[in-house]
Amino acid sequence: MLKNKNTFLLLIANVLFISSFAQTAIIGSPTESTNYMQILLIFVSFILMLVIWVLTNVLLMIAKKAVDLSKSTSKLLMIFFIAMGSMFSSNLFAQTASVDEVVSKKPSTEFYGGLSYNTFWTMTSVILLELVVVFVILFYIKSIFRSIYPKTQLVIDGKVDPHSWLLSFWHKLDKHFFTKAISLDHEADLLLDHDYDGIKELDNALPPWWKYGFYITILIAVFYLLKFEVWHTGMNPTEEYKEEMTAAKIQTEAYLASAKENVDENSVVLMDAAGAAAGKALFAKTCAPCHLAEGQGLVGPNLTDDYWIHGGSIKDIFKTIKYGYPDKGMQSWKNTYSSIEIEELDTYIKTLRGTHPPNPKAPQGDLYKEVAASIDSAAIKNK
Numbered sequence: 001m002l003k004n005k006n007t008f009l010l011l012i013a014n015v016l017f018i019s020s021f022a023q024t025a026i027i028g029s030p031t032e033s034t035n036y037m038q039i040l041l042i043f044v045s046f047i048l049m050l051v052i053w054v055l056t057n058v059l060l061m062i063a064k065k066a067v068d069l070s071k072s073t074s075k076l077l078m079i080f081f082i083a084m085g086s087m088f089s090s091n092l093f094a095q096t097a098s099v100d101e102v103v104s105k106k107p108s109t110e111f112y113g114g115l116s117y118n119t120f121w122t123m124t125s126v127i128l129l130e131l132v133v134v135f136v137i138l139f140y141i142k143s144i145f146r147s148i149y150p151k152t153q154l155v156i157d158g159k160v161d162p163h164s165w166l167l168s169f170w171h172k173l174d175k176h177f178f179t180k181a182i183s184l185d186h187e188a189d190l191l192l193d194h195d196y197d198g199i200k201e202l203d204n205a206l207p208p209w210w211k212y213g214f215y216i217t218i219l220i221a222v223f224y225l226l227k228f229e230v231w232h233t234g235m236n237p238t239e240e241y242k243e244e245m246t247a248a249k250i251q252t253e254a255y256l257a258s259a260k261e262n263v264d265e266n267s268v269v270l271m272d273a274a275g276a277a278a279g280k281a282l283f284a285k286t287c288a289p290c291h292l293a294e295g296q297g298l299v300g301p302n303l304t305d306d307y308w309i310h311g312g313s314i315k316d317i318f319k320t321i322k323y324g325y326p327d328k329g330m331q332s333w334k335n336t337y338s339s340i341e342i343e344e345l346d347t348y349i350k351t352l353r354g355t356h357p358p359n360p361k362a363p364q365g366d367l368y369k370e371v372a373a374s375i376d377s378a379a380i381k382n383k
Contacts, residue, residue: 037120038119041120041123045123045126045130048127048130049130052130052133052137055134055137055141056137059140059141062145176208177209178209180206180208187204190204191203261339261340263339264318264322264339265315265318265322268314268343269343270314275344276344276348276351278341278344279341279343279345279346279347279349280348282348286333286345287300290329291303292357294355294357295349295352295357296358296360296361298361299329300330301364301365302360302361302362302363304354304357304360305363306353306363306367307365307367307368308365308368309365309366311368312370314350317350318342318343321337321345
């Protein structure tokens with residue numbers, strides 16, 4: 001009779017829980033479609049209630065065998081569950097009474113998985129409370145079971161074993177993997193006859209982890225022997241060095257190819273005949289109106305003699321083309337031509353020196369000696 005009464009009371013608590021969940025979710029979102037997060041939370045809550053019901057029956061069966069605790073324990077548990085169900089049912093009634101008020105208010109803008117802030121945390125709090133109840137019941141079951149069926153005290157290394165599965169697992173792991181050493185009380189049985197000035201040798205087992213590591217190194221050595229001496233699929237250090245140098249060369253060439261686009265007045269150099277030819281086409285299109293087709297000069301200065309207004313080195317010419325001198329009628333071409341194209345123009349202009357075109361313009365600027373510049377460049381390279 002008592003068992004049926006307890007089951008009936010627990011089922012009432014279950015109904016109160018589930019009904020509170022359902023109506024709370026409806027209040028939070030009265031016009032929304034089915035939300036799977038809501039269904040999941042309700043399902044988890046229901047499963048936890050079934051777990052609580054099963055554990056409670058187990059606790060009641062164990063409590064009956066405890067001295068004068070079965071009746072009081074069962075009553076206290078029933079009172080606890082009924083009070084818990086009443087708490088949520090009271091909350092349900094309060095929420096039901098204010099449905100119109102909640103719906104009329106502006107809904108919360110905070111959502112978790114499609115549920116409003118209040119609905120999500122209300123259902124989560126109930127699930128957490130159920131988990132706490134499960135752990136409490138498990139604790140009581142364990143305590144009462146130990147009182148009825150006490151275990152024999154085990155002594156490990158002079159200390160009483162606290163019946164902890166974690167400590168027991170650690171002792172086994174330590175004994176079979178980390179140390180595997182004999183206890184201090186039995187070390188005398190392992191002493192060898194070797195005696196050196198009172199120092200004796202203890203024939204204890206090596207740590208298993210060390211032995212396993214040593215065995216692994218043996219297997220690796222066998223694998224290396226097969227790889228390099230039998231299968232010949234591995235590279236020796238010399239072959240690895242050559243492969244790395246080849247890869248580095250490819251990377252360097254790729255970098256230099258991309259770096260050509262980054263030329264400026266400090267890194268510009270004379271290009272080959274192809275570069276000079278490309279520069280000639282650009283010169284005819286852009287520079288000829290001011291310097292004439294052969295560079296003899298018109299509005300701009302003569303580019304075939306040794307006199308230069310802004311310097312005659314390849315770096316000076318590049319700088320003049322790139323930035324220009326607007327106050328003297330030379331515009332900047334950096335927004336019109338790329339750095340490579342300016343370098344091509346620079347190279348072609350350097351080829352005009354000493355060509356002696358017809359009707360050259362009178363020299364302008366200062367005398368520039370190309371030979372001196374070559375000597376200086378050679379001197380810098382020799383340092």
